[in-house]
Amino acid sequence: MSKITSRDVARAAGVSQSTVSRALAGDERISSETRERILSTAQSIGYTPNELARSLLSNKSNIVGLVMGDLLNPFYPTVLNGFVAALQKRGKRVLLFTVPPGGEVDDVLPFLLQYQVEGVIITSSALSSKMANACERNKTPVVLFNRATYKEAVCSVCCANVQASFDLTERLIEAEHDRFAIIGGRADTSTHIERKQGLEEALARHGLALVGDEMGDNTYEGGFAAALRLLRFRRRPNAIVCVSDVMAMGALDAARFELGLRVPQDLSIVGFDDIPSASWPSYQLTTVRQPIDAMIERSLALLFDPERKTKRKAITERLPGELIVRSSALIAAKHPAE
Numbered sequence: 227m228s229k230i231t232s233r234d235v236a237r238a239a240g241v242s243q244s245t246v247s248r249a250l251a252g253d254e255r256i257s258s259e260t261r262e263r264i265l266s267t268a269q270s271i272g273y274t275p276n277e278l279a280r281s282l283l284s285n286k287s288n289i290v291g292l293v294m295g296d297l298l299n300p301f302y303p304t305v306l307n308g309f310v311a312a313l314q315k316r317g318k319r320v321l322l323f324t325v326p327p328g329g330e331v332d333d334v335l336p337f338l339l340q341y342q343v344e345g346v347i348i349t350s351s352a353l354s355s356k357m358a359n360a361c362e363r364n365k366t367p368v369v370l371f372n373r374a375t376y377k378e379a380v381c382s383v384c385c386a387n388v389q390a391s392f393d394l395t396e397r398l399i400e401a402e403h404d405r406f407a408i409i410g411g412r413a414d415t416s417t418h419i420e421r422k423q424g425l426e427e428a429l430a431r432h433g434l435a436l437v438g439d440e441m442g443d444n445t446y447e448g449g450f451a452a453a454l455r456l457l458r459f460r461r462r463p464n465a466i467v468c469v470s471d472v473m474a475m476g477a478l479d480a481a482r483f484e485l486g487l488r489v490p491q492d493l494s495i496v497g498f499d500d501i502p503s504a505s506w507p508s509y510q511l512t513t514v515r516q517p518i519d520a521m522i523e524r525s526l527a528l529l530f531d532p533e534r535k536t537k538r539k540a541i542t543e544r545l546p547g548e549l550i551v552r553s554s555a556l557i558a559a560k561h562p563a564e
Contacts, residue, residue, distance in 0.1 A: 239267040291343040295350035300501040325350040345529040374416040383525045385516045390547035391424025400558030407438030407463035409452045421469045442473040449476030471497035494555035512555040514547040
C-alpha cells in the first residue's frame with residue numbers, strides 16, 4: 227500500500243494541493259470552513275503531514291534545538307521539562323541533543339543546524355568562536371542557559387551566581403564558620419568560576435581564605451570522593467561549599483557514612499540549584515535555588531526577540547537566586563531588615 231500524500235487529501239477534499247498545504251500550515255487566508263473540511267479529510271484517510279519536509283519549503287520549522295549536558299545529573303531533567311512545557315505553549319517543538327561528560331557543544335551543533343531549527347538553547351557549556359560564527363552565518367539565534375560567556379556575542383541567561391555565593395558565604399561566616407573548602411564541577415564553566423568567585427570575595431572580606439579546593443566533576447561520585455580528600459586534611463574544613471547539589475549530596479554521604487561526622491554539628495555542607503532530591507528527608511540540603519522558570523522565560527524571550535537580528539548585541543541577564551535553609555548547615559538567622 228502506497229503512502230498517503232497531500233495530493234490524496236486534495237483530491238478527496240476537492241481542493242488544490244497548495245490549498246491543503248496552506249490549510250495545514252494554519253494560513254489565515256484559508257476560510258475556517260475549508261480548513262475544517264481539509265483537516266477532517268486528512269484524518270479520515272490517515273494522512274500525517276511531514277513537518278521536516280514542510281520546514282525545508284517554508285524555512286520555518288517551529289523546532290527549537292536544545293543542547294543539554296548529562297541527563298543523569300538531576301538538574302537537567304528539571305530544565306528539560308521546563309523548556310518543553312514553555313515551548314509547547316508557544317506552538318514550538320523541541321529537538322534534543324545531549325553532550326556527554328567531557329564532550330563539547332561543537333561536537334553536536336553542526337548536526338543540529340541541519341534540521342533548520344528556529345533557534346538553539348545551550349545549557350551544557352559555552353560556545354566556541356567557530357560555532358558562534360556558524361550560527362550567525364546560518365541566521366540561527368543562540369541563547370546560553372545557566373551559562374555566561376565572556377568572549378562571544380551570544381546572549382545568555384543565568385543565576386546571579388557571584389552575588390548568591392557571596393551572600394551564602396556571609397551567612398555561614400556569621401554562624402562562625404572559619405575553615406571553608408569548595409568542591410567544584412568543571413573549572414572552565416562560568417557556573418564554577420562565578421560561584422567560586424563569590425565565595426572567595428566573601429572570605430577575603432573577613433580575612434579568610436580557602437583551606438581546600440577539590441573538583442567533583444558535577445557527579446554524586448565525584449562529590450563523595452572530593453569530600454573524602456578534603457575531610458582527611460589535618461586542617462579539616464568546617465564548611466564545604468559545593469557548586470552543585472548533586473556533588474553536595476555525595477559530600478554529605480561521605481561525611482556521615484564513611485567518616486562518621488555529624489552534619490551540621492561537625493561540618494556544614496551546602497549546594498547550589500535546589501534540585502528536587504535536595505529536600506528529601508535523608509539530605510535536607512541547604513542550597514541556593516535557581517529561578518529556573520524565570521530563566522527559561524527570559525531565555526525564550528531573547529531567542530524569539532524580533533529585533534535580535536538588527537541589534538547584533540550580546541545580552542547577559544542574571545537573575546537573583548534564593549537561599550533555601552535546611553538542616554545540612556548551621557546558618558545565621560536572617561536579619562530583620564533583609
